[in-house]
Amino acid sequence: MRRFWLSALATFVLDQLTKLAVVFGLDLANRVEIDVFPPFLVFRMAWNQGINFGLMAHGSDIARWGLIAVALAISAWVIWWLRRQPGGRWLQIAGGLLVGGALGNVVDRLAYGAVADFLNMSCCGIENPYAFNVADIAIFLGAVGLVFLADARTDGGKPSRARK
Numbered sequence: 001m002r003r004f005w006l007s008a009l010a011t012f013v014l015d016q017l018t019k020l021a022v023v024f025g026l027d028l029a030n031r032v033e034i035d036v037f038p039p040f041l042v043f044r045m046a047w048n049q050g051i052n053f054g055l056m057a058h059g060s061d062i063a064r065w066g067l068i069a070v071a072l073a074i075s076a077w078v079i080w081w082l083r084r085q086p087g088g089r090w091l092q093i094a095g096g097l098l099v100g101g102a103l104g105n106v107v108d109r110l111a112y113g114a115v116a117d118f119l120n121m122s123c124c125g126i127e128n129p130y131a132f133n134v135a136d137i138a139i140f141l142g143a144v145g146l147v148f149l150a151d152a153r154t155d156g157g158k159p160s161r162a163r164k
Helices: 002-025 061-084 089-112 134-149
Strands: 033-037 041-048 115-120
Touching (some): 002 089, 002 115, 002 134, 089 115, 089 134, 115 134
Antiparallel strands (some): 033 041, 041 115
16 A cells, blocks of 8 residues: 555645645735646636536535545545555555545645635637646546556455356
């Protein structure tokens, strides 16, 4: 589980450092938008009280604490599952990405009441109205990695016998 913990920690630290640097260091919270390499990369401030794309953004404390509880429960389940799942280094790293990203967004909800999203990317005449952060990227990559790298055996990890 060492690779898991290292990737979770690295993801969490990178997420929090980028948020501090961009949102507060560059004062994006007040400036709202900074063209970095338009339209491909723009820092656009968005305080997301919901889940992806602002879904379930009710602005209530119940929703906020509910999303924190869900993120912590999923993180705990992933840790429990990875401890029992036979898998290689990439599966451990994928789990670390997911958990590190989830915990990064939990810290935002605890500290600010919402998740700090600031990355906006558009291309080829298509204007993307949404913003995201490093944690969102890690959660997505981690979830995809867990789906594609997980051992599909359902027999408790024992090798199955070939039928004749």
